[in-house]
């Protein structure tokens with residue numbers, strides 16, 4: 001039987017046996033707030049994170065909001081929507097079942113495309129943190145003159161966090177650097193997948209991309225939050241986990257993790273973050289309370305003077321966001337940020353027709369302080385950008401494995417174009433030795 005045939009048969013079996021668990025009874029709703037009052041009401045709901053998980057909610061009305069609702073709250077939720085004259089549609093009426101099906105399918109994909117720890121990675125499935133580390137270690141073995149790995153620290157649970165630095169192997173030190181990271185938020189699986197594809201292009205497809213590496217190096221950290229990432233990949237009950245995994249006590253109860261993208265000590269916990277350890281946007285007890293954010297901070301600081309672009313890849317919602325995220329004010333150089341973002345926008349639109357929204361985080365999405373992009377920009381990176389890749393699948397965070405390939409390729413088109421623009425705008429100064 002063909003490979004596709006095997007997948008189709010197995011898919012039918014999975015759909016038949018999948019049982020709901022963990023997110024049993026949870027539903028995902030889509031709502032269109034038409035007034036600022038309606039929007040503000042949804043924003044208030046979003047603070048009740050034990051009941052509501054907003055995957056999409058913007059600062060301004062007239063954009064579709066998406067929220068996953070705890071079944072114990074559903075009745076209150078529907079009543080409150082009615083009170084506020086908000087209509088809704090249900091986009092997923094059994095999240096538990098969808099998660100179960102997704103896990104079964106991933107298991108199948110793993111057995112159909114195993115990774116031996118050597119050679120190329122396919123775009124046919126999502127990889128574990130261990131596999132990702134194996135892959136970049138193997139790249140260092142295979143391309144020692146162009147690739148160097150560094151273990152930059154350990155996650156809270158003790159996983160090795162590694163950067164891969166990619167050059168053209170000419171031995172020239174002091175080139176400007178583009179720093180890219182992925183996997184900040186555990187559930188955003190497409191992010192490490194996209195970052196891995198970038199690594200593959202720069203290393204294994206070097207000839208085609210040599211121009212990018214002539215005067216520039218790339219430093220890449222594929223999974224910032226490996227504890228959270230592994231948690232979402234190994235437990236159906238944790239598919240929507242977002243944060244790190246360090247425990248915190250709150251009113252006699254233990255809650256886990258801080259939102260790594262609220263934990264940077266720059267306007268820390270001022271806006272759009274929570275002081276409640278059980279909330280999804282918990283800023284941490286203080287800035288840089290998490291080993292994972294300390295690692296990113298130190299990398300950013302180590303690139304002072306050479307860091308041209310900091311790009312952090314998240315999902316979902318199709319946004320190219322630039323500073324600031326802590327205030328609605330725009331930075332003095334916002335036109336440069338916009339120009340770079342637009343080069344990404346155009347490249348993606350031309351490649352596939354996919355559209356992104358471009359603008360400052362606070363103005364086009366929502367205010368949220370303590371994020372890595374603002375920190376990097378303040379630390380001197382000329383360009384800092386958060387790229388929110390498109391959603392997909394029944395959960396939003398689960399583009400089916402069959403669409404990973406298309407998504408990471410279009411993302412690469414955008415990243416490549418932004419890198420070209422940055423390299424043109426901020427050339428590495430050539431030191432001539434006479």
Ligand code: 0X9
Nearest residue numbers: 261314315316325361368371386
């Ligand atoms: O809220 C976030 O951390 C990011 N969105 S996500 O859905 N992936 O969680 C957006 C961060 C934008 N940047 C700043 N607010 N500085």
Ligand code: ZN
Nearest residue numbers: 185188314315
């Ligand atoms: Zn994110």
